Structures are given as structure tokens and as C-alpha cells.
Amino acid sequence: MKQLKKLLVGVLCAPVLAFASGEAVHLDRAPSEKFRDALAIQRGAQVFVNYCLNCHSASYMRYNRLKDVGLTEDQIKDNLLFTADKVGETMKVAMTRDDAKAWFGAAPPDLTVVARSRASGDGSGADWLYTYLRxxxxxxxxxxxxxxxxxxNVGMPHVLYELQGEQTARHVKVSDGHGGEKxxxxxxxxxxxxxxxxxxxxxxxxxxxxLVYMGEPGAEKRRQTGLIVIxxxxxxxxxxxxxxxxxWKDVH
Structure with missing residues (x-):
């Protein structure tokens, strides 16, 4: 049981990739063209419900907001509504926060605005998430x-490993370009x-x-309204x- 608790504690639910260790991590650029692609957002919602919503809530996001990206109420009910009864409800997990703390030692964080909260001077929150999940x-x-x-030293297991496979890491030293090594x-x-x-x-x-859409569902509509105003x-x-x-033509 203790091992199970450790396994479920988390903070987020081929070619060789190289990353710096012990310094700022290079972030891969997320495919931003998908951020305005309704079909991509729909597919992402399905992945979120199937793999993330078991532990992580999105308590500020309502299922019916997905109608803004082209889903019907029936499609939401048939494909996404597993932890709620009505499309007007928020994306909450079945377990309470108190139960999560008692069972796992810490409650998995809410992911409604994770894309915005992870933004930093080194890259956008979307870039961080895209790098993290890969x-x-x-x-x-x-x-x-x-x-x-x-x-x-992340606390969560790789919940998507069956899809990606398993990667192994090698720590190697290379030139830092300034006469030293990193x-x-x-x-x-x-x-x-x-x-x-x-x-x-x-x-x-x-x-x-x-995740980007969920953090600000009205962003695209606001952008379109702004273009019309301009x-x-x-x-x-x-x-x-x-x-x-x-x-003024006759003044002179």
C-alpha cells in the first residue's frame, strides 16, 4: 500500500534528445498552430479526461465550454463525461482533497491554469509542458x-509510457564552448x-x-473581437x- 501511495503522488499527470543538467533546461517549442485548431483541442480534451482526470482536477473548467470548439452536448456526454452527471459541471475528480492528502500524502494539483502558471522567462508554459510530457x-x-x-526528481510516474514507450538516460560531458565542460x-x-x-x-x-485553451477559453473569441474592432x-x-x-477644402 505504501508503494502504491508513492506511485500515485504526483505533480502532473528513436532519436537521441540531449538536455543540459544542473542548469536551465532547453525547452522544445510547442506546436502553437494547434492552439487555434478546434480538432486538436478536442483530441487533447479526450486525452486529458482519459489520462489526467483520474487524479488531477480542472475545477475552473466546465465541460460545456467545449461546445465553443465544436463539440455537441451529446458528444461531450458520450465521450468525456465520466466524473460528472451534467455538462454544466466542472471537471472535478471523484476523490476529495482531504482523501487525496490522507491516501497519497499530498493532493495532486488542479490543472486548470497550469499552462499559464508554468510560463517563465525561459519559455512559455506550453513549451514547458510539451518538453515535460516528452x-x-x-x-x-x-x-x-x-x-x-x-x-x-518528479514525484509522478509516466502515465503515458504505454503510448510513448520507455526512455533511458545517459549523463555525458560535452564542451560548453568556453573552454570548459558541462x-x-x-x-x-x-x-x-x-x-x-x-x-x-x-x-x-x-x-x-x-491545457492552453483551458487556462483561457475566451482567448480566441477575444482575439477575433479585437480584430473586428481594429x-x-x-x-x-x-x-x-x-x-x-x-x-476644410473651402477654408483656404
């Missing part, structure tokens, strides 16, 4: 058997998963797109200029 590797020294390049972590896919690397990266991109003001500027010319 850089788990086996580490027998950790209680869960997993570690992560972007989040060293240590990097090289990741290699030692055991393939159900998806190819390209397929897994695309799935993670969809999930990140949904267009309207531009037309008004032209009309105002023409009116001014007409009004």
Missing part, C-alpha cells in the same frame, strides 16, 4: 521508477510504445493545446479623414 525516463533510484529532464542528459528510446515518436509528439501537442476603427479613421478634407 522527457520522462526510467530511473530506478526514484520511488516511482521514473524521472524527468524538465522536472528533476553535463547533459541524453535520452534514448529503449522500449517502443504503441505510438511512433511523431505520433506521440502530436498527441502531446494536442494535450498541450487543450478593422472598424480603421474604416472610421478613413471616413473621418475624408470628412475632414471635405469640411
Amino acid at each position: 522527457t520522462f525516463y526510467r530511473d530506478e533510484n526514484r520511488p516511482t521508477g521514473w524521472n524527468n529532464v524538465a522536472f528533476s 553535463e547533459i542528459i541524453e535520452l534514448e528510446l529503449s522500449k517502443p510504445g504503441k505510438l511512433s515518436k511523431a505520433e506521440y509528439d502530436s498527441l502531446v501537442g494536442d494535450l498541450v493545446a487543450y 478593422l472598424g476603427l480603421s474604416v472610421l479613421l478613413v471616413l473621418s479623414y475624408l470628412l475632414k478634407r471635405e469640411f
Whole structure:
């Protein structure tokens, strides 16, 4: 039971990849074109419900907001509504926060605004999430058997490992370009998963797109409204200029 508790405690639910160790981690750029792709957000919502919502809530996000990205109420009920009874409810997990603390020692964090909270000077929150979800590797020294390049000594296991496969890490020293050396972590896919690397990266991109959308569901509508307002003001500027010319043409 103790091992199970350790396994479930978390903070977030091929080619060689190299990352710096002991300094700022290089963040891979998330596929931002997916952030405005309704189908990508829909797929990401399904991944979130199937793999993340078991432990992590999104208590400020209502299921019916997914109608804004093209899902019908029936589609939401049939494919996403596993922990609630009505589409107007928020994405909460079945267990209470007190139970989570009692069973696991710490309650898994709410993920509603995780994409915004992870933003930093080194990159956007989306870039951090995209890197994090792709850089788990086996580490027998950790209680869960997993570690992560972007989040060293992470407490959660790799919940998507069946899809990605298992990666192993090698710590190697390379030149830092200034006459010294630095240590990097090289990741290699030692055991393939159900998806190819390209397929897994695309799935993670969809999930990140949904997490970005969830943090600010009205962002796209606000952007569209802003463009309409700017267009309207531009037309008004032209009309105002023409009116001014007409009004002052006989003054001289």
C-alpha cells in the first residue's frame, strides 16, 4: 500500500534528445498552430479526461465550454463525461482533497491554469509542458521508477509510457564552448510504445493545446473581437479623414 501511495503522488499527470543538467533546461517549442485548431483541442480534451482526470482536477473548467470548439452536448456526454452527471459541471475528480492528502500524502494539483502558471522567462508554459510530457525516463533510484529532464526528481510516474514507450538516460560531458565542460542528459528510446515518436509528439501537442485553451477559453473569441474592432476603427479613421478634407477644402 505504501508503494502504491508513492506511485500515485504526483505533480502532473528513436532519436537521441540531449538536455543540459544542473542548469536551465532547453525547452522544445510547442506546436502553437494547434492552439487555434478546434480538432486538436478536442483530441487533447479526450486525452486529458482519459489520462489526467483520474487524479488531477480542472475545477475552473466546465465541460460545456467545449461546445465553443465544436463539440455537441451529446458528444461531450458520450465521450468525456465520466466524473460528472451534467455538462454544466466542472471537471472535478471523484476523490476529495482531504482523501487525496490522507491516501497519497499530498493532493495532486488542479490543472486548470497550469499552462499559464508554468510560463517563465525561459519559455512559455506550453513549451514547458510539451518538453515535460516528452522527457520522462526510467530511473530506478526514484520511488516511482521514473524521472524527468524538465522536472528533476518528479514525484509522478509516466502515465503515458504505454503510448510513448520507455526512455533511458545517459549523463555525458560535452564542451560548453568556453573552454570548459558541462553535463547533459541524453535520452534514448529503449522500449517502443504503441505510438511512433511523431505520433506521440502530436498527441502531446494536442494535450498541450487543450491545457492552453483551458487556462483561457475566451482567448480566441477575444482575439477575433479585437480584430473586428481594429478593422472598424480603421474604416472610421478613413471616413473621418475624408470628412475632414471635405469640411476644410473651402477654408483656404
